[in-house]
Amino acid sequence: MxxxxxxxxxxxxxxxxxxxxxxxxxxxxxxxxxxxxxxxxxxxxxxxxxxxxxxxxxxxxxxxxxxxxxxxxxxxxxxxxxxxxxxxxxxxxxxAAARLETSKSFARTIMRRHKIPGNLDFAAFDEFSRAKAYIKETNKELVIKPIGLTGGKGVKVMGEHLKTKKEALGYIEEIFKNNIGGAGVILEEKAVGEEFTLQAFCDGRNVVPTPLVQDHKRAYDGDIGPNTGGMGSYTLEDHGMPFVRPQDYEAALDIMKKTVAAMKDEGCPYKGILYGQFMLTRDGPRVIEFNARFGDPEAMNVLSILSSSFTDICSGIASGRLNADRVSFYNKATVCKYVVPEGYGTEPKAGKEITIDEKSIENEGAMVYYAMVDKKGDKVYTTTSRSAGVVGIADTLEEAEKVCEKALTHVKGSALFVRHDIGKAELVQKRIDHMKQVRG
The missing domain is CATH 3.40.50.20 (Rossmann fold)
Structure with missing residues (x-):
């Protein structure tokens, strides 16, 4: 093959x-x-x-x-x-099927039309004046998103990134003025809770899930700093999340199955990887967004512990004959931390040499995946995006995080940065405590 x-x-x-x-x-x-x-x-x-x-x-x-x-x-x-x-x-x-990601208004409308649970209230606009009027009339805190693709960096939340209505209007005007995303703006209800990701293999009819993952978008330890494409992520050995109950997981998977069924009914069957970004609220999981491919870094977590043949899975997806019984994962925890150029998220320092001792990383029990670097001659250089993902794998999350940290010492460069708190017990407990608070 x-x-x-x-x-x-x-x-x-x-x-x-x-x-x-x-x-x-x-x-x-x-x-x-x-x-x-x-x-x-x-x-x-x-x-x-x-x-x-x-x-x-x-x-x-x-x-x-x-x-x-x-x-x-x-x-x-x-x-x-x-x-x-x-x-x-x-x-x-x-x-046509990729519109689940490439048009945020399409995804919301499909969910509304087919009465799929987990949707958020939303309003989409292709004119600044109408979006401006909507913002002025509402008292709600909203999530502001360009409708089209922005590389995972276009979302801003009122009350967090945008402190006032004036700032919100300024960002909406910027979206239209600079044609960010290329398709207008969508204003969504702000969901409160904890985010988690469920990715699944889809062949147009069947939906086969992979382990749950939690990504970390903020650049710096403690969930502060600018939003990024993702600084790292983790999975647990039982393939769940510590704050996600079995009924929450089943509800999220049901949303994805209903969405794939709706796409078939709409005449554009969905085949490939479906990525569901969920906010777990006091009322259960709500859809933040769908992506039409693996997440990055989330792909590194789940594919690193895939115990069955990925080629067989891919063939099943392409042929429409995906077999859930032939999809399996090791019962291992993973922690992925991204090595990025200094300034990533604002003004990244590109063109700096990076060296990676792959053998030593492997000896630590970890895996390394090169990202948006560029090899010239026999040297590798950073670009303005992420450089390399290091994945620690072990029987427990605590052990996987330690493996990841040891492996990171074998990545060298003059202007590199890592968010080190990903997968650490203190940060995970913070997520658990926050979810308890949300549930009341």
Missing amino acids: KALVVGGGGRENAIAAALNRSGTEVYSVMKNNNPGIAKMSVEYEIIPETDIDKVAQFALKHSIDLAVIGPESPLEAGLVDVLEDEGIGCVGPTK
Whole structure:
């Protein structure tokens, strides 16, 4: 089997590694020279992932059987539609189905139309004047989001990032003025609770879940600083979350199953990875957003402990014959911490050399995935995005966090930064205590 991996980040390095472990020949296209992906690839090409004609040409040239699309931008560009027309099976939704992520108003409207639980009240606008009037008339604190794609960095919350209505209006005006997301603004009800992520494999009908993950968006220890694409994440050995009850988990999974069924009814079946970002409130899980692909860093957590063949899973997704009995994970905890350039989230320092001792990291019992770095000659350099994800794996969360920290000592560079509190007992307990408070 020949599989094409599209994308050059940490998520895609984890995808390539999982395919490689399954005995698959990996080919790849990416906009940056990710040495982790390149090393695993029989052939690779440095091209923009949204240049769908060139990606398709590469796939056809190498007689690719299966394509796994990592990032959202080529999904929005219609890469799956083009590859499937050429007879290449895909792990990723069509352009129409990817609207669950690429249009936040589409996702909310689908949930409303099909009476899917877990939706939030919302209003979408394609004109600044109407959004401005709505803000002026409401007394509610809202979540402000560009409707289209923003790389996970466009969301701002009134009362947190935006302290006054004036600041909220200023941000909405900025969205329209700079065409952020390219499709207007959506104003959503603010949900209060604890966030968690449920990712699932989908073949258009069947939904097979992976372990729950909790990501950490804020840049600095203690949940402060600017929002980022994600500084790290953890999973537990029982594949749950310490503050998520069994009934909460089942409710979240039911929401995802109902959403996939609704997409089939709408005439655009959803095949690929469905990422559900949930806020666990006193009334149960509410949908913050759907993503049409694995999360980054969350992919690194779940794929690192996948005990079954990822190639078989991907083939099942592409063919519409996904078998839940052939999906399994080790009962291990994981802690992923991202190494990022100093200033990431505001003014990242790019172009700095980074060295990674892969063998020593492996000897610590951890895994490392190169992210948005760029290899030039025999050296690797940072870009303005995240550099490498280090995943500690052990029988307990406490042990996994310690493994991760030891492994991080083998990543060197002059201008690097890590958020160290991810996976530590104090921060997890803070989440548990907050959820108890929310439930009253």
